[in-house]
Amino acid sequence: MDKETAIKLFEEQKVRVEWDENQEKWYFSIVDVVAVLTSSEYQTARNYWKVLKHRLSEEGNQTVSYTHLTLPTN
Numbered sequence: 912m913d914k915e916t917a918i919k920l921f922e923e924q925k926v927r928v929e930w931d932e933n934q935e936k937w938y939f940s941i942v943d944v945v946a947v948l949t950s951s952e953y954q955t956a957r958n959y960w961k962v963l964k965h966r967l968s969e970e971g972n973q974t975v976s977y978t979h980l981t982l983p984t985n
Contacts, residue, residue, distance in 0.1 A: 921947050 927940040946956035
């Protein structure tokens with residue numbers, strides 16, 4: 912693990928992140944963030960995000976975009 916990919920801790924829970932050198936900003940795993948904020952397991956958070964993303968897309972909300980990141984696993 913290096914500067915570009917890392918695991919951060921938030922309230923003692925792991926959140927995977929990746930640094931984009933070109934854009935000079937961090938990307939966070941939304942599933943990990945949802946798990947922390949809802950105090951749920953990874954799979955529950957993953958399902959929650961999947962349903963929410965689908966609903967937002969149906970409403971025409973364009974804040975959800977596809978960005979493929981290779982994040983470290985737990």
